Amino acid sequence: MNRELTAHTLVEDLGSTVLRLAIERGHPDRPLTGVAIHDGAAADQLEPGSVVLGVGVHGDAALREFAAAMAAARAHAVAVKGPLPAVWDDCPLPVIEVNPGASWLHIATTVREWLLDRARARLRPDDAGDLFGVANTISALLDAPVTIEDRSSAVLAWSAGQDETDEVRVETILGRAVPRRWLDVDEGRGVFARLHADPDPVYFEPGGPGLLPRVAIAVRAGADVLGYVWAVVTGALSAERSRELRELMPLVALHLVNARVNDTRARQHRRELAAAVLGGGPAGLDAARQLPLDAGPLCVLAAGRRGVHPPGGDADMAVELHRFEDALARYLAAVHPSAVAVAGDGVVYALLSWQRRTPEEAVQASRALARDFLGRSPVGREHVIAIGGPGQSLTQVPTSRKQADATLRALRLTRDGEPPVGTLEDTALPVLLLGLADLADDLGLPTTTGALRRLEDQDGPQGLLRTSLATYLAAGGITETAAANLQVHVNTMRYRLRRIREVSGLNFADADAVLLAHLQLRLAALRGAVVDVDDKTSRTY
Numbered sequence: 001m002n003r004e005l006t007a008h009t010l011v012e013d014l015g016s017t018v019l020r021l022a023i024e025r026g027h028p029d030r031p032l033t034g035v036a037i038h039d040g041a042a043a044d045q046l047e048p049g050s051v052v053l054g055v056g057v058h059g060d061a062a063l064r065e066f067a068a069a070m071a072a073a074r075a076h077a078v079a080v081k082g083p084l085p086a087v088w089d090d091c092p093l094p095v096i097e098v099n100p101g102a103s104w105l106h107i108a109t110t111v112r113e114w115l116l117d118r119a120r121a122r123l124r125p126d127d128a129g130d131l132f133g134v135a136n137t138i139s140a141l142l143d144a145p146v147t148i149e150d151r152s153s154a155v156l157a158w159s160a161g162q163d164e165t166d167e168v169r170v171e172t173i174l175g176r177a178v179p180r181r182w183l184d185v186d187e188g189r190g191v192f193a194r195l196h197a198d199p200d201p202v203y204f205e206p207g208g209p210g211l212l213p214r215v216a217i218a219v220r221a222g223a224d225v226l227g228y229v230w231a232v233v234t235g236a237l238s239a240e241r242s243r244e245l246r247e248l249m250p251l252v253a254l255h256l257v258n259a260r261v262n263d264t265r266a267r268q269h270r271r272e273l274a275a276a277v278l279g280g281g282p283a284g285l286d287a288a289r290q291l292p293l294d295a296g297p298l299c300v301l302a303a304g305r306r307g308v309h310p311p312g313g314d315a316d317m318a319v320e321l322h323r324f325e326d327a328l329a330r331y332l333a334a335v336h337p338s339a340v341a342v343a344g345d346g347v348v349y350a351l352l353s354w355q356r357r358t359p360e361e362a363v364q365a366s367r368a369l370a371r372d373f374l375g376r377s378p379v380g381r382e383h384v385i386a387i388g389g390p391g392q393s394l395t396q397v398p399t400s401r402k403q404a405d406a407t408l409r410a411l412r413l414t415r416d417g418e419p420p421v422g423t424l425e426d427t428a429l430p431v432l433l434l435g436l437a438d439l440a441d442d443l444g445l446p447t448t449t450g451a452l453r454r455l456e457d458q459d460g461p462q463g464l465l466r467t468s469l470a471t472y473l474a475a476g477g478i479t480e481t482a483a484a485n486l487q488v489h490v491n492t493m494r495y496r497l498r499r500i501r502e503v504s505g506l507n508f509a510d511a512d513a514v515l516l517a518h519l520q521l522r523l524a525a526l527r528g529a530v531v532d533v534d535d536k537t538s539r540t541y
Contacts, residue, residue, distance in 0.1 A: 004031040005114045007077040007094040010051065014110060017331040017376040020097045022084055028094035030076045035111040037104070038066065048074035051096070051111060055104050060085040067093050079107065101372065102334035109151075112224055131157035131255045134248075141244055142215070144231040145169065148252060151227050153178040156256070165232040166211045176269055177290060182207065191216075196225055201245050203236040217245060219252045226256040274342040274351055280398030288394045291340060291351070297362035297390035300397060301350040301370060302404035303328065306382050306412055317346070320379070324348050327379045336369065347408065349401070354390070362390040363423060370421045384411040384420045386427075406431045413526075433526050436519065447524060451506035452517045458503045461524075465503065468496040470525075473518045477508070 007028040011019045021028060033049030038057060046052065052075045057066045063080060070078050071092035079096040088095075098107060131148055139146040139159035146159040147169070154177045162173050172178050178186075185207050186192065194202050201217040212232050219227045229245070229252060237245065276287035278300070303324065305317075325343040328350060332339040341350045352369070354362040366387050374380035388404030391397055403424045410430035411422050424431060440447075448456055452466075459465040468486065472493070475481035483493035500506060507513055 005111070006031055007051070007096055010077075010111065010114070011096060013114070014107075014334070015327055015330045015377070017327060017373055017380075018099050018102050018107075018334040019079070021094065022082075022097040023088060023091050023093075023095035025091050026071070026077075026093040028077065032076050032111070035108050036075075037108065038070075046070070046073040046075060049076045051075065051077040051079060053098075053104055053108060054078055054080040064088070064091075067091055067095065099331075099334060099372075099376065101369075103337065106334045106337065131252075132159075134252055134255060135159040138229060138231070138245065138248060138252075141248070142231050142233065142237065142241060144215070144233045147172065147230045148219075148256075149178070149228050149230060150256065151225060153183055153228075156227065168207075168211055169232055179289060180291075195228060199246070201237055201242045203233075215245075217249065219249055219256055221253045221257060226253055270340050271342040274340040274349070275344075277351060277394070277397055278342070278344075278349055278401050280395075280401075284397065285394055288397070296353050296355040296357055297359045297392060298351065298353045298394070298397060298400065299362055299366040299390045300388040300400040300404045301352060301366065301385055302388065302401070302408040303348045303350070303370075303383055303385045304346060304408055304412060306384055306414065306416075321346065321348060324379045324383065327377050328373060331373050331377065335372075347405070349404070351397070359390045359392070363387060366390075367421055367423070374420050382416075384408065384414065384422070386411055387421065387423045406434070409434055430526070433519075433522055437523050437526060440523065447527075448520050450516060451504040451513060452520050455500060455504035455506070465496060465500050466521075468493070469500050469506075469517070470521045472497065473514070473521065477514075 007021060007024075007030075010032065011021045031049065032051045034047040034051075036046055036050045036052050038052055038054050052070045052073075054063070054066050057063060057080055063082075063085060066080070067078055075093060077094040077096060079098050081098045081100050081102075084095065084097060098104075135146045135148050135157045136159045139161060145161040145165050147155050148157045149155050155172060158173055162169060168179070168182055172182075189204075189207065191204060195216055195218040199218075199220070201215050204214045204216065206213055213235065215231045215233045215237055217229050218225045219229060229249075270291065273287040273291050277284045277291065305320070321343050325341055325348045328348060329341040332341060332350065332352075336352060339350055339352045341348060343349075352362075352366055354365055357365060370385040370387065374383060374385060386404045386407035388402070388407065389396070389400035391400045407422055407424050407427050410427040411420070413430065414420075419426070439445075446453070452469075455466055455469065456463070468482070471485050472479070472482040475485060479493050479497070480490050483490040486493065497508070501508070506517060
């Protein structure tokens with residue numbers, strides 16, 4: 001990646017769902033050289049050219065004072081969560097507005113990774129060997145099996161000899177990441193706090209029964225921690241071995257910069273795991289254990305374009321689908337980092353777990369997130385998002401997915417201006433009607449039977465009496481309402497109802513006969529809606 005990081009390119013890369021360049025004054029194309037968290041007491045220590053994150057800066061006066069101070073400290077941009085002053089013509093710097101739900105930590109780490117990418121492009125350590133080779137070198141030095149992990153504890157490389165370790169190390173290698181439950185244990189023991197505080201290798205006693213001791217060291221580039229080297233050992237390292245291990249860290253850091261912390265392969269692995277979880281079964285449960293999904297109710301989101309499209313689609317639709325998936329993934333990384341998005345056949349799915357939420361709160365939080373994304377993202381226009389679940393356990397994910405698929409199918413038939421986000425409860429009637437249409441087609445059931453067939457034989461499929469019957473039933477059997485909807489006199493409506501009874505034999509006092517006629521009329525209207533929204537498909541309702 002050779003282009004400079006500027007306020008413009010930062011917004012472009014993170015996407016409009018996360019960032020917006022609200023004020024372009026003060027040369028938004030100047031290169032950014034660093035990222036800093038606002039600290040009024042340390043403005044004189046700010047690296048010139050930085051983008052400064054205004055954490056906790058709110059209100060017109062505070063925002064104006066903040067921007068002026070950062071301009072004086074030679075910053076090149078500021079980022080705030082606003083709201084911004086209604087008029088700010090004298091703003092001295094470009095102002096990036098941050099999505100209120102986005103994580104400041106995500107913004108800061110993304111900028112740092114961007115800057116590390118630039119360093120990688122300049123260094124190009126082609127002669128330094130691969131990261132697996134470095135892992136084997138460290139393993140030979142320590143006489144211990146080694147893994148090299150990124151800052152999120154995803155495994156980037158490992159040495160030989162892992163069969164001599166314990167169950168956690170084997171599970172980590174197979175899953176390409178430290179299992180969530182063991183990360184929680186390590187965080188509770190203060191493992192990462194110690195690694196970040198100590199530049200030397202740190203010895204850790206076993207974290208549980210049947211486990212072996214560990215030695216670990218943080219890999220740094222300046223003040224930034226890029227990842228960790230972990231070795232399964234039998235005891236603490238000698239002073240000489242500790243010194244030799246520390247001397248190898250610049251080489252490891254060079255490779256981590258070159259590999260990029262959250263590289264494409266890691267993201268693709270998460271997508272593969274998410275697809276397995278959605279598929280269910282033993283493979284899905286195993287994959288779920290490798291995803292860092294928080295404990296709590298889990299919802300499945302299914303997103304697609306309005307209108308009915310044939311399975312598989314065409315090349316343009318496929319490109320659009322992946323653009324939507326990428327935009328949603330970037331948005332989730334900022335506002336709900338444990339979530340994961342994956343593209344299916346004409347659908348983009350997302351898995352969202354909600355820690356310490358009730359099922360009702362999980363649905364409402366998912367609804368708010370989906371609305372916010374569609375409202376902010378340019379690729380969200382013309383799209384709808386269905387919410388399935390919540391499931392109380394991972395075994396319920398396939399059911400939640402079925403709910404999301406059924407809901408999405410109904411939402412695709414909605415028009416512009418209708419709610420773009422819905423649940424199974426919101427769409428219960430069209431979902432049930434679509435299911436009945438499928439069943440009728442599978443059984444070869446005629447589209448009309450009984451009284452409605454006799455009426456159509458006399459009046460035609462679009463005849464006056466048929467239309468009057470459909471309007472009357474849609475009005476709940478209230479003659480005055482039906483007459484008003486048809487813009488006819490109520491006596492005219494009563495006359496038509498008598499004619500309907502005479503022609504079809506329909507007994508309006510027979511609830512079953514009326515229900516059958518009403519269902520057939522609704523299914524006919526549904527089929528017409530499907531043809532209307534997309535006449536390229538024959539049976540997709």
